[in-house]
Amino acid sequence: MAESKTPIIEIKQVSKVFKLQDQTINALHDANISIRKGEFVCLIGASGCGKSTLLRIIAGFEEPTTGEALMWGSPIKGPDPTRGMVFQDYALFPWLSVRDNIGFGPTSRGLGRALVKETVDKFIDLVGLAKFANAYPHQLSGGMKQRVAIARVLANDAEVVLMDEPFGALDAMTRERLQDELLDIWQRTGLTVVFVTHSIEEAIFLADRVVVMTPGPGRIESDNPLLLQRPRDVASPEFNDIRRVMSAKLHSHHGKKAA
Amino acid sequence: MALVETVPPPAAVIIEKPVGKTPWARVKPMVLALIVPALLLAFWHVATTQRWTRLIPTPYEVGEYMIDFAVGGIYDDAFSGTLLTHLFASMGRVYGGFALAALFALPLGLMIGRIPTARMVLDPFLQVMRPIPVTAWLPLSMILFGLGPRSAFALVCLGAFYPILLNTVFGVRSVDPKLFEAASMLGCQGNAQFYKVVLPAALPSIFTGLRLGLGLAWFVIVVGEMTGVPQGLGAVIMDGRTLSRTELVICGMIIIGIAGYISDRIVVMIGNRLLAWSPTHHG
Numbered sequence: 001m002a003e004s005k006t007p008i009i010e011i012k013q014v015s016k017v018f019k020l021q022d023q024t025i026n027a028l029h030d031a032n033i034s035i036r037k038g039e040f041v042c043l044i045g046a047s048g049c050g051k052s053t054l055l056r057i058i059a060g061f062e063e064p065t066t067g068e069a070l071m072w073g074s075p076i077k078g079p080d081p082t083r084g085m086v087f088q089d090y091a092l093f094p095w096l097s098v099r100d101n102i103g104f105g106p107t108s109r110g111l112g113r114a115l116v117k118e119t120v121d122k123f124i125d126l127v128g129l130a131k132f133a134n135a136y137p138h139q140l141s142g143g144m145k146q147r148v149a150i151a152r153v154l155a156n157d158a159e160v161v162l163m164d165e166p167f168g169a170l171d172a173m174t175r176e177r178l179q180d181e182l183l184d185i186w187q188r189t190g191l192t193v194v195f196v197t198h199s200i201e202e203a204i205f206l207a208d209r210v211v212v213m214t215p216g217p218g219r220i221e222s223d224n225p226l227l228l229q230r231p232r233d234v235a236s237p238e239f240n241d242i243r244r245v246m247s248a249k250l251h252s253h254h255g256k257k258a259a
Numbered sequence: 260m261a262l263v264e265t266v267p268p269p270a271a272v273i274i275e276k277p278v279g280k281t282p283w284a285r286v287k288p289m290v291l292a293l294i295v296p297a298l299l300l301a302f303w304h305v306a307t308t309q310r311w312t313r314l315i316p317t318p319y320e321v322g323e324y325m326i327d328f329a330v331g332g333i334y335d336d337a338f339s340g341t342l343l344t345h346l347f348a349s350m351g352r353v354y355g356g357f358a359l360a361a362l363f364a365l366p367l368g369l370m371i372g373r374i375p376t377a378r379m380v381l382d383p384f385l386q387v388m389r390p391i392p393v394t395a396w397l398p399l400s401m402i403l404f405g406l407g408p409r410s411a412f413a414l415v416c417l418g419a420f421y422p423i424l425l426n427t428v429f430g431v432r433s434v435d436p437k438l439f440e441a442a443s444m445l446g447c448q449g450n451a452q453f454y455k456v457v458l459p460a461a462l463p464s465i466f467t468g469l470r471l472g473l474g475l476a477w478f479v480i481v482v483g484e485m486t487g488v489p490q491g492l493g494a495v496i497m498d499g500r501t502l503s504r505t506e507l508v509i510c511g512m513i514i515i516g517i518a519g520y521i522s523d524r525i526v527v528m529i530g531n532r533l534l535a536w537s538p539t540h541h542g
């Protein structure tokens with residue numbers, strides 16, 4: 001298949017420099033990464049390592065200062081429904097009900113009323129919010145809001161789902177449940193997921209590949225394929241071995257700096 | 260796989276109205292709200308019947324005059340039975356001036372909020388004009404619009420203008436930037452964002468502006484009607500002053516208060532309907 005050869009997302013020598021008054025910040029330096037369709041990739045690192053910047057470049061919210069960001073081989077120019085973003089603080093439209101938040105994308109793309117309704121119903125069911133279809137975001141718990149945010153992106157036929165610490169603000173129980181549900185959706189739909197987190201455990205639980213990033217300037221330290229079988233058991237010795245290795249990679253940077 | 264099973268118990272469901280309130284709980288807000296007016300009325304009664312002042316009529320006299328003002332049949336003077344005429348005249352100016360103010364202030368506010376050039380051109384000018392009180396505009400208004408209702412209309416409009424404008428600008432400028440990103444990654448970009456993101460997001464602020472604007476329209480009606488209009492509650496108060504008929508002045512004051520209050524409650528009710536999505540917007 002031609003598809004499997006061209007990566008869905010390709011980042012080539014991408015650097016990003018922000019200028020704040022008289023300061024310049026190297027948010028991202030010479031990043032290279034290529035993501036195949038259907039992969040689940042986690043970007044992990046301490047704050048300031050450029051993981052969110054990289055995600056925002058893939059989303060099209062930021063342009064690389066140098067280098068190229070490609071989707072299916074053509075340059076990413078601005079945000080697009082094919083790359084849906086799930087924000088940590090949800091960014092739901094507070095004036096729209098659950099149903100209309102999920103229908104926002106399909107409506108914007110000009111789908112007919114009947115088709116929008118059909119799509120919305122399907123994804124409301126997928127995330128289990130049928131009972132709350134007419135509730136407003138302020139009436140929902142954090143976990144439910146994030147389900148709406150996920151459904152909103154899926155309902156818009158996103159091929160790549162970009163997630164910026166999506167479960168960071170949730171309590172542990174809700175986070176675990178949403179991780180399971182996300183994996184379930186991913187396995188059933190063949191989506192490509194790029195997931196930013198600062199939790200090693202979350203990355204190892206979810207990802208096919210864990211990309212470790214280090215700050216000052218932000219760069220990719222290593223790209224680690226995980227061969228651990230799914231479903232993964234966070235209490236297994238294999239899981240803990242990987243966690244130890246990753247933890248060492250994440251913290252090696254600090255050692256270097258101190259020396 | 261049934262994801263539906265994993266739904267957590269509803270953490271924050273739509274808050275239902277508590278049922279089975281005791282009769283006391285139901286009348287309590289009204290009783291509490293009436294304490295201060297009742298005390299004021301008692302003080303007024305004592306002060307006037309004890310002759311602490313001879314210039315203010317007793318509550319009873321004002322009440323009697325209010326009835327005459329409303330339906331006539333007691334004193335039968337020039338003001339008897341004319342309450343509704345004056346009230347409607349004022350309401351016309353209040354709502355008309357308010358509507359005109361909204362007509363100017365809303366588009367202008369949206370422009371200043373969204374277009375940096377418009378902001379740089381208009382904002383300094385409007386900020387200098389804003390502290391000038393409506394009373395100061397009275398002479399100029401009478402020169403520009405003549406004696407009479409047109410001038411009153413213009414002054415009410417001016418009074419309502421700034422709160423609508425400022426709150427609209429504020430609403431438009433404080434839209435969460437994440438919402439623009441969310442809209443654009445969902446396929447809603449460019450000008451479409453104005454209708455689908457900016458307007459709804461600014462609506463609570465715009466609404467607050469309209470509410471304040473309408474309140475101020477009632478507030479400035481007396482000044483507005485100092486322009487030599489024959490009818491209107493402001494005109495009644497001015498006539499009462501020149502004729503030294505304090506009971507007439509007090510009647511006018513009470514009616515403006517009540518009319519302004521009712522008009523505000525109606526706006527709040529509309530707002531609660533329209534802004535049910537906004538957790539901070541329940542008046």
